[in-house]
Amino acid sequence: MVPQFKAIADHALLVTFADEISDVAHGLVLALDAAITANPARGMIETVPAMVNLLVSFDPVQTDHVAVQKHVRGCLSAAQSKKAAGTPRRVQVCYEGAFSPDLEAVAAATGLAPDAVINAHLAGDFRVLMYGFAPGYAYLSGVPQAIQVPRKPAPVRDVPAGSVIIAGPQCLVTTLTMPTGWSIIGRSPTAILTGKPDRPFLFDVGDPVTFERIDAATFDRLSKVCSDG
Template identity: 50%
Template structure:
């Protein structure tokens, strides 16, 4: 573990995007939330680490470190079974501007790329970049393509994008260097819901193919 400024402690569990590492991250995060120390502000899990935030006016760095070390030394109970979410996605144009390029790079037909994407077993490893941006590991090897050398501006919300082993569904209009192969009408972020994010870190995701008319029936993505 190492200091992250004067208000944080970074607790590292590995250096790879791995389910076993992620489960250790989430188990520690759950233990910390169940038994916070005085002065604790928040915890932020990532692929392989947890950022532990604290108020330096309320607690010393050494006390934070001691609390974390004590938690790490304890066995953590198994995590509850991960929730499974099914997200609809339309792979038709104009929702899939990069589908043909991905197919060409992978030496596959567009339908084969779609089938491969639908076959993936996805897991939410972390949130980042923008609210509700869940980084989903599990893109099949056959369609893993590196990031673009230059991002494309103003991709709309709901864009389903892949890069390497990761996949995400955007929630805001933003640039991206990932390959957009479809669009989902799912409301991943909804401030009017009790739980504003549709899924949590550690949850599982499946994608379901829909036609353009089915997409339109969902209404606009916020």
């Protein structure tokens, strides 16, 4: 894929690999991110990976778009020869009762039984694409085609933290009580917000994620452990 470069204000460069989400484009984003991090440009402040692009921010007093773009181009060959593996993460989820208010609707929309929807979700090949929207909101790719459903026509208020939600090919575990138009198919006791200043979130972009089914009793026990610290 041939990347496109776009100047953002006077302090950043956006490197875009594709117009649509794909594993190939996202793999290149992660590889370029790693290559630049290992060999940063003069004046570079940080890189921010997203689904199909990478934002490179810099100090405009020390450098400019032309110099940063030249440096990024130099990192591209190293990036395309590497593949970021990520660290495997496991997230527990309960699909029972009030924890999954949209499970029946997803089943009806896809023509599957509720247990088949759950099994499909558990079999998904999930990977963290990016963070956004709210603290700890890690957007995951990998929802199986069989259970991909569109967003709801209108969002629902007061969706609890820990809700496992899906829309199209993406999945997310909420970290705050907020509205959502995605379908809520379960709830997780796994802490995504760690409370650690040096590592505030459980995931890194590029990490593969596996969901593990638990029952309501296990959810309650694990939630108490988390709340007790």
